[in-house]
Amino acid sequence: MKFLMTIAFSALVMMQAQAQTEQTLFQKSKIRGGFGGPIFTYGKVKGNGGYGAGGGGGLVFNQFMIGGFGQGELFTVPQTDQPDGAVALGYGGLWLGYSIPTQKAVHGYASMKVGVGGIGITNDYDWWDEDPDFDTYDKAILVLMPEVGVEVNVFHWMRLAGTVGYRYVNGFEGGLGLGKKDLNAPVFGLTMRFGWFGHRNAGENAD
Numbered sequence: 720m721k722f723l724m725t726i727a728f729s730a731l732v733m734m735q736a737q738a739q740t741e742q743t744l745f746q747k748s749k750i751r752g753g754f755g756g757p758i759f760t761y762g763k764v765k766g767n768g769g770y771g772a773g774g775g776g777g778l779v780f781n782q783f784m785i786g787g788f789g790q791g792e793l794f795t796v797p798q799t800d801q802p803d804g805a806v807a808l809g810y811g812g813l814w815l816g817y818s819i820p821t822q823k824a825v826h827g828y829a830s831m832k833v834g835v836g837g838i839g840i841t842n843d844y845d846w847w848d849e850d851p852d853f854d855t856y857d858k859a860i861l862v863l864m865p866e867v868g869v870e871v872n873v874f875h876w877m878r879l880a881g882t883v884g885y886r887y888v889n890g891f892e893g894g895l896g897l898g899k900k901d902l903n904a905p906v907f908g909l910t911m912r913f914g915w916f917g918h919r920n921a922g923e924n925a926d
Contacts, residue, residue, distance in 0.1 A: 751917025752779045762906040769794030784816040796896040810836025810862040828870035860890035882908040
């Protein structure tokens with residue numbers, strides 16, 4: 720019994736020491752501000768160009784940012800067994816980003832978007848076409864989109880980023896004139912962020 724109590728006491732001491740020394744990603748970071756703004760994209764699916772639009776927002780922690788986003792993309796893909804219209808891809812979720820050196824007028828920018836959504840057929844009148852096969856394609860998909868580029872501090876309250884990324888879609892089994900890997904493709908993006916980024920003057924460092 721005394722031996723078990725000694726082991727338990729030692730474990731508690733070790734846990735306390737670990738709690739005092741454990742470091743986390745944002746331990747030395749503080750919230751410097753927040754932002755929101757539109758997102759625009761251009762990419763191709765099976766050789767067919769398409770545009771996307773959406774928006775997002777989040778909090779700024781020094782060079783890091785974390786938030787959420789939502790966007791949709793439309794592609795004109797020839798159909799053989801579906802109504803006329805465009806293939807619509809919609810998704811949203813977590814948005815992580817990194818800018819360095821963030822206080823410089825022109826600096827590097829990278830982000831990762833992780834979202835869930837669906838795919839279907841849309842036309843000029845309805846966002847999702849209510850055709851008989853619609854339920855087959857209105858299914859949950861996972862979208863991962865890493866991107867890198869250059870960001871410009873246009874004003875203290877506005878940033879503009881041009882990026883090149885890659886859209887990876889998991890969960891789509893093919894259909895709507897597309898193979899199950901046709902949605903995986905390069906994407907060019909333009910992101911505007913409006914808000915407060917925590918660097919009011921050139922002498923303030925990002926750390």
